[in-house]
Amino acid sequence: MEQQQKQQKDQEKNKDQDKDKQQQQQDQKDKDQQNKDQQDKQKDQQNKDQQDKQDKDQQDKDQQDKTPQDPSQADKDKQANEQPQPKDRIDPQDAKRMLDAPSNRKKRAGRGAAQTAAEARYTERKGLVMETMKRILNLAVAFVIASAPVLAQEVSFRATVDRNEISVGDGVRFTLELSNAPSGRLTTPDWGGMVVAQGPSTSNSFSNMNGSISRSSTTVWVLTATSPGDYTIGPSTASIGGGSLRTDPIKIHVSKGEAGSGSNPQMDQAQKKDPNLFCTISLSKSKAYVGEQVIATYTLFSRYNTLQADDYDLPKLSGFWAEEVDLGDANWEPGQRTINGLAYRVAILKKQVLIPLRSGQLRIDPMTLNYRVNPGFFSSGTAVKIQSNASSLNVVDLPANKPADFMGAVGDLRLEMDAPAVEVNANEAIDLTIRFSGRANLKLIDAPKLNLPGDFESYDPKIDDKITVNGAGMSGSRTFQYLLIPRHEGNYDIGALTFSYFDPTSGTYKQLKSPPMHFDVKPGAPNSNATVGAVVKTDVKPLANDIRYIRTGDLQLRRTGSFLFGSWPYVLGIGLPPLLLLLLFAWYRKREKRLGDATGMRRRGADKVAKQRLALAKTALDAGDRSAFNDALGKALEGYAADKFNLGVAEVNPDVLRDKLADMDGGKTAEEYIALIATAEMARFSPADNKPRQQTYEEAAALIARIEQHVRA
Amino acid sequence: MRTIHAILIAACFGLCGSTTHAAESDLAKQAEAAYASGDHEKALALFDSLNNTHTSSGLLYNIGNCYSKLGDVPHAILFYERSLRLAPGAEDVQANLDLERAKVVDRVNELPGFALASIWDRLQGGSDVDQWARRSLWACALMAVFAGVSIFVRQRMAKRGLIALAAIALLVTVISMALAAYRVEQVRNTGEAIIMQPKVDVLSEPRDGASAAFVLHQGTKVQVLKRQGDWQEVKIPSGAVGWLPGTACETI
Numbered sequence: 019m020e021q022q023q024k025q026q027k028d029q030e031k032n033k034d035q036d037k038d039k040q041q042q043q044q045d046q047k048d049k050d051q052q053n054k055d056q057q058d059k060q061k062d063q064q065n066k067d068q069q070d071k072q073d074k075d076q077q078d079k080d081q082q083d084k085t086p087q088d089p090s091q092a093d094k095d096k097q098a099n100e101q102p103q104p105k106d107r108i109d110p111q112d113a114k115r116m117l118d119a120p121s122n123r124k125k126r127a128g129r130g131a132a133q134t135a136a137e138a139r140y141t142e143r144k145g146l147v148m149e150t151m152k153r154i155l156n157l158a159v160a161f162v163i164a165s166a167p168v169l170a171q172e173v174s175f176r177a178t179v180d181r182n183e184i185s186v187g188d189g190v191r192f193t194l195e196l197s198n199a200p201s202g203r204l205t206t207p208d209w210g211g212m213v214v215a216q217g218p219s220t221s222n223s224f225s226n227m228n229g230s231i232s233r234s235s236t237t238v239w240v241l242t243a244t245s246p247g248d249y250t251i252g253p254s255t256a257s258i259g260g261g262s263l264r265t266d267p268i269k270i271h272v273s274k275g276e277a278g279s280g281s282n283p284q285m286d287q288a289q290k291k292d293p294n295l296f297c298t299i300s301l302s303k304s305k306a307y308v309g310e311q312v313i314a315t316y317t318l319f320s321r322y323n324t325l326q327a328d329d330y331d332l333p334k335l336s337g338f339w340a341e342e343v344d345l346g347d348a349n350w351e352p353g354q355r356t357i358n359g360l361a362y363r364v365a366i367l368k369k370q371v372l373i374p375l376r377s378g379q380l381r382i383d384p385m386t387l388n389y390r391v392n393p394g395f396f397s398s399g400t401a402v403k404i405q406s407n408a409s410s411l412n413v414v415d416l417p418a419n420k421p422a423d424f425m426g427a428v429g430d431l432r433l434e435m436d437a438p439a440v441e442v443n444a445n446e447a448i449d450l451t452i453r454f455s456g457r458a459n460l461k462l463i464d465a466p467k468l469n470l471p472g473d474f475e476s477y478d479p480k481i482d483d484k485i486t487v488n489g490a491g492m493s494g495s496r497t498f499q500y501l502l503i504p505r506h507e508g509n510y511d512i513g514a515l516t517f518s519y520f521d522p523t524s525g526t527y528k529q530l531k532s533p534p535m536h537f538d539v540k541p542g543a544p545n546s547n548a549t550v551g552a553v554v555k556t557d558v559k560p561l562a563n564d565i566r567y568i569r570t571g572d573l574q575l576r577r578t579g580s581f582l583f584g585s586w587p588y589v590l591g592i593g594l595p596p597l598l599l600l601l602l603f604a605w606y607r608k609r610e611k612r613l614g615d616a617t618g619m620r621r622r623g624a625d626k627v628a629k630q631r632l633a634l635a636k637t638a639l640d641a642g643d644r645s646a647f648n649d650a651l652g653k654a655l656e657g658y659a660a661d662k663f664n665l666g667v668a669e670v671n672p673d674v675l676r677d678k679l680a681d682m683d684g685g686k687t688a689e690e691y692i693a694l695i696a697t698a699e700m701a702r703f704s705p706a707d708n709k710p711r712q713q714t715y716e717e718a719a720a721l722i723a724r725i726e727q728h729v730r731a
Numbered sequence: 732m733r734t735i736h737a738i739l740i741a742a743c744f745g746l747c748g749s750t751t752h753a754a755e756s757d758l759a760k761q762a763e764a765a766y767a768s769g770d771h772e773k774a775l776a777l778f779d780s781l782n783n784t785h786t787s788s789g790l791l792y793n794i795g796n797c798y799s800k801l802g803d804v805p806h807a808i809l810f811y812e813r814s815l816r817l818a819p820g821a822e823d824v825q826a827n828l829d830l831e832r833a834k835v836v837d838r839v840n841e842l843p844g845f846a847l848a849s850i851w852d853r854l855q856g857g858s859d860v861d862q863w864a865r866r867s868l869w870a871c872a873l874m875a876v877f878a879g880v881s882i883f884v885r886q887r888m889a890k891r892g893l894i895a896l897a898a899i900a901l902l903v904t905v906i907s908m909a910l911a912a913y914r915v916e917q918v919r920n921t922g923e924a925i926i927m928q929p930k931v932d933v934l935s936e937p938r939d940g941a942s943a944a945f946v947l948h949q950g951t952k953v954q955v956l957k958r959q960g961d962w963q964e965v966k967i968p969s970g971a972v973g974w975l976p977g978t979a980c981e982t983i
Contacts, residue, residue: 565827568796570763573789575755575781579919582861583911591868592908595875602879 106111152526153251166294173199175256177207178267185273189215189356190239192251194265198236198630199258208252209241214269215361216240216354242356243272285319285357288407293360294321297387297406299333299366305412308377309428309459310522311491312411313343314370316385317363319355328388328398333406335372337380337413339462341487369490373459374413382409416520421527423467427519435515435532443540448502450512452479452532458519465498469513475503505538511536624661625726628654632719639711645702647711651718652698655691658722662729670695682728687721694718755785762793771800788818795824799831805949805981807831809925812952812983816918817860819851835950839968860914867907874900924965924980926951931980933973937962944973953980 165647190212192461194204206218217239225232243249251268288296295318302313345366354361374380385406390399416428434453442448465479477500481592485494504510514534582588631654638647659670663678672692679688694717697709762777775797782790795810805823810827815821884890913938932943937959945967947953953965953975 027976496937563830565796565830566823568763568766568793569789569823571792572756573759574787575759575790576787576860578782578784578786581864581915583864583908583915588864588868592871592904595872599875599878603882606882 020642032334049635066375109285173197173258173263175199175254175263175265177251177254177268179251179268179270179688180442182269183271183273184243186243186246189242189354189361190270192217192239192241194237194254194256194266195234196236196256196258196263198232199235199256203257204237205255207254207265210250210252211247212241212243212249212251214239215242215356240271240361241270242361243270244331244358246272246274248272289319289357289360292402292404293403295319295325295389295391295404297404299382299385299406299409301372301382301409301411303411305414306374307414307428307520307522307525308374308416309426309462309520310374311429311457311459312372312374313489313491314372314382314409315366316368316370316406318365318367318387319357320365321360321362322391324392324399326390326403328390330388331386332368332384333385333408335382337374337376337378339373339375339459341371341373341461341492343371343487343489345369369489371487372411373462373492374411374420377413377415380411380413384408417525417527421467421518421529423516423529424518424520424527425457425464425518427454427460427463428522429456429460429519429528430521430523431456431516431517431519432456433515433530433532435535437535437537440536441538441540442504444504446503448537450500450502450505451497451536452515453495453497454517457491457493460492460494460496463496465519466515468500468515469615470502471510471512473504473506473508474512475505477501504537505540507539509536509538620664624658625722627661628658628722631657632715632722635715635718638716644711647715648698648701651715652702654722655695658725659691662725679725687724687728690717691721691725694721755781759790766793766797766800771797775801786817788814788821788824791817792821792824792827795827795831804831804834805925806926808835808950808952808982809927809983812923812925816920816983831950836948837951839951854910860918861911863907863911863914867904867911868898870900870903870907873897874904922955924953924955924963924982926953926975928979928981931975933965933971933975935973937964937974941974945971952983955980955982 084263149704172372174195174197176195176197178193178195180193182190184190194207196653218237220235220237221285222235223233241251249270249272251270253267254265256263284298285298288298297316297318300315300317302315306312321689345368349364351364356362363492372382387404387406389402389404391402392399405469432455434451434455436451436453437448450468452466454460460483465481468476470476479498479500482497482499483494485492485496512535515532518527519530520526631650635647635654638644638650656667656670659665659675659678660667663674675692676685678689679685679691682688697714701711701714758777758781762774762781765777766774775794778790778794778797782794791810791814795807795814798804798810799807808828808831811824811831814824815828818824827911850861874897877893877900881890881893882898884893926947926949929949931943932946933940933947935944936942947967951967953967955963956966956972957964958977963977963980964972965975965980966972
C-alpha cells in the first residue's frame with residue numbers, strides 16, 4: 019500500500035509542478051504590469067534602476083521556485099537580495115521558499131498554494147518598493163527640514179496595544195509611537211511579568227500632505243503571558259532634547275487559554291528537544307473503536323527565517339487504513355502561534371484519516387525530517403534533523419453483541435433503497451440502487467446481500483463512490499447499483515434490507531432498515547428475448563436452508579416413562595385370554611363328564627373295542643384256534659355295531675343294520691356287514707369253513723375301518 | 732367371551748388414561764402461538780414445562796426446533812435424537828437433524844443405513860411406542876377367541892380352521908411382544924450421548940489432568956460404554972475410546 023501511495027504522490031507532484039509553472043508565468047505578467055504602474059508614478063530614474071535590478075532578482079527567484087531543491091540558486095538569490103533585515107522579522111520570501119520546498123516535495127501546493135505564493139511575492143515586492151521610496155523620502159525630508167523652517171507639528175509619544183484581553187499563549191502587540199520629534203532615546207518599559215515574544219522592531223515614516231510634513235517613529239513588541247492574570251505594562255520615557263515624555267501604563271488581562279490553543283504535552287516535549295524547529299504528530303482522539311476514523315495531523319513549528327527541506331521519512335503505519343486528506347492551499351498558517359512564550363510559524367505538513375483495523379495499542383512511529391537552516395550564498399546552511407513524537411492510539415474492539423448484518427461499518431450512516439419503477443415487464447431490467455451516506459469508513463462497506471425472490475436474476479452490483487476525505491474525516495456516499503431481471507410475471511417482494519453499523523459516539527450498534535419493495539411484474543412483451551413459444555421449465559430451487567416447522571395440533575403426549583409394554587394392564591391383557599381359554603376348556607371337559615354321556619363314550623370307544631377284539635381274532639388265527647377265531651370275530655362285528663349305534667347286543671339284527679347303514683354305498687355296506695356276521699355265526703357251528711379264515715378276518719377289519727371313517731366324517 | 736372383551740376394553744381405556752388432558756393441550760397451543768410469533772424463548776420455556784411430565788416425539792421435535800432457532804446446536808441435536816428415538820424414521824425430524832448436524836465441527840462418519848432401514852423403521856411403529864404392545868394384546872385376545880370357539884364347534888373342518896387361526900394369532904402375539912420389548916428397550920436405552928460443551932478434551936483416564944486422547948466439539952454423538960463415578964467412557968464411530976466428565980455430554 020505504501021508503495022502505491024508513493025507512486026500516487028509522485029504523480030501528483032509532477033502535476034503540481036506543472037501547475038506551478040503555469041501559475042508563475044501568469045504571476046510574472048501580473049507583476050510586470052504592477053511594476054510599470056509604479057514606475058509611471060515614480061518617474062524617478064534611480065528608482066527605476068533599482069526596480070530593474072529587482073526585476074532581475076524576481077526572475078532569479080522565480081527560477082529558484084522552479085528548482086526549489088537547488089541550494090546554490092537559493093544562495094545566489096539571497097546574495098542578490100541584499101535587504102537589511104531585522105533579525106526577527108519574518109521574511110515573506112523565506113516563508114514562500116520554505117513553503118514551496120515541502121509543498122513541492124509533498125505535493126501539498128495546489129493551484130491555491132501557488133496563488134498564495136504569488137500574493138506573497140506581490141506584497142513583498144510592494145514592500146520593497148515602499149521601503150526604497152521611504153528611504154529616499156527620508157533623505158529628501160531631512161534635507162528640507164535642515165534647509166527650510168517648516169510648520170512644526172505637535173510632538174506626541176503614545177503607547178498602544180492592539181487589545182488588552184488575551185488568553186494564555188496569545189500575543190499582544192505593544193506599540194510605542196513617537197511623532198514629530200527628532201529621534202529621541204526611548205526607554206524600554208517594564209513588562210510587568212509579560213514576556214517578549216518578538217521585537218522590538220522599529221520603523222520610521224514621513225508624510226507630506228499639502229506641505230504639512232509629519233514624521234513618526236514606531237517601535238513594536240509582541241508580548242505574551244505564560245499564566246493567566248492581570249499584567250501592567252509600565253510607562254516608557256522618551257528623552258527629546260532637554261525634556262522627556264512619558265506614556266501611560268497599560269493593563270492587560272490574560273485569561274486561561276481555551277482548550278487546543280497554546281501548548282500540550284506533545285508540543286512541550288518536542289519543543290524541549292529543539293526550541294527552534296520541531297514537528298509533532300497529533301491524533302484527534304487517543305481512544306477509538308476498530309473502524310472508527312481518527313485524524314492524524316503532522317505539524318511543523320519553526321522559528322528560523324529560512325528553511326529548506328531536504329528529505330523526510332514518513333512514519334510507518336501498521337494496523338491502519340490511511341486516507342490522505344487533501345489540504346488544498348493551506349500551508350503556513352497565517353500569523354504566528356506562541357508556544358510557551360515563543361512565537362512560531364506553523365505549517366500543517368500532512369493530514370491523514372486513519373482507520374484502525376485491529377484492536378490494541380497501535381503505534382505511529384515518529385516522522386523524521388531533514389532541513390537546512392539559513393542557507394546562505396556560500397554556505398549550504400546547517401543541516402538539522404528533526405524527529406517528531408511517536409504517537410499511539412488505544413484501539414478497543416467493538417462490543418461483542420454484533421448483529422448478524424453488521425459488516426464493519428463504523429460511523430454515522432443513512433440508507434436509501436430505490437428503484438425507478440415498481441411495475442416492469444418480465445425479462446426487463448430493474449435498476450435497484452442502494453445508497454449509504456454519512457460520515458463513516460465508507461470505503462470499507464461491502465455490497466449488502468439482497469433478499470431476492472428466487473425468480474430474480476441478479477448481477478454483481480456496480481459501486482459508485484462519492485467520498486470526500488477532509489480534516490473532519492471520510493464522508494460522502496457509496497452507492498451500489500444492482501441489475502435485477504425478473505424472469506417470470508407475478509408479484510414479487512424484495513424483503514426489507516437491514517444493515518447494522520456501529521455508532522462510536524453512543525457506543526452501540528444501530529440498525530438501518532429499508533422498507534420492503536414490491537414489484538409488479540407484467541408478462542413480458544411478445545418479442546422479449548425469452549419465453550417465446552414454449553414455457554421454459556426450471557427446476558424448483560431451494561432458497562433457504564432452514565429447519566422445518568414445528569408439529570402442531572395433537573402432539574400425542576404421554577406421561578414420561580410410561581410404556582404399555584410391561585405395565586400392569588399389559589400383563590393383565592396378555593395373560594388373561596389364555597387363562598380364560600384354559601378355564602373354558604377345563605369347564606367344557608368337566609361338564610361332558612358330569613353329564614355322563616354313556617352313548618358318547620361307547621360310540622367313541624366302539625372302534626377301540628372292535629380293534630381289540632380283532633386283535634384277539636388275529637392271535638387265534640395265527641395260533642390256528644378255529645373256534646376262538648370265529649368267536650372273537652363275531653363278537654367284534656356285533657359288538658362294534660352295538661357300540662356304534664347305541665344298541666343292545668341282542669338288538670343287532672339285519673334290519674337295524676340296514677336302517678343305520680342305509681346312507682353308506684346305497685346299502686351295499688350293510689349287506690356286506692350282515693353277510694360277514696352270518697359267515698362268522700355259521701363258522702361257529704359248522705365244522706368246515708366255507709371261506710378261508712384269513713380272508714374273513716381281512717374283510718371284517720376293512721369293513722370296520724370303512725364304517726368308522728364314514729361315521730366320523 | 733363377554734368377560735374377555737370387557738377386560739380387553741377396560742385395559743385399552745386404562746391406556747387411554749395417558750392421553751393428553753385439556754391443560755396440557757392448552758399449554759401446547761400457547762407454545763405453538765409463541766413459536767409462530769417468533770418468540771422462540773417463550774415457546775421453549777412452555778414446551779419444556781410440558782416436557783417435565785409428558786413426552787412425545789412431536790414435543791421433543793418442537794423443543795429441538797426452538798433450540799435450533801435460538802442457535803443452540805447441541806441441544807437441538809439432543810432433542811431431535813430423542814424425538815427420533817421415540818419415532819424412528821420421522822421424516823421432518825431427520826431433515827432438521829441433518830441440518831443441525833451440518834453445523835457440527837467434528838466429522839464423524841455415521842454408519843451407512845442399510846437398504847431396508849426405512850422398512851425396519853416403519854415396522855418399529857413410527858411415532859407410537861405402544862403400537863406393538865397394543866397389537867400383541869389384540870392378537871392374544873383373538874387367539875383366545877378362536878381357540879375358545881373351536882372347542883364348541885363339532886364340524887371337523889371348521890374346528891381345524893379355527894385352531895389354525897388361533898395358532899396364527901399366537902404367533903403374531905409372540906412377534907408383537909418381541910417388537911414391543913425391543914422398542915421399549917430402545918427408548919430406555921441411554922447408551923448414546925451428545926457433547927454439550929463447545930470443546931472438550933477426551934481423556935485417556937477417568938481423572939482430572941490425565942492426558943487428552945482426542946478432542947470433540949459440541950453436537951457430536953458418542954456411544955457411552957461405561958459409567959464410573961462422575962466419568963463416562965465414550966466411543967466414537969472411528970473406534971477411538973476415551974473418558975469424559977459427566978457434565979461434558981448429555982445422554983439422549
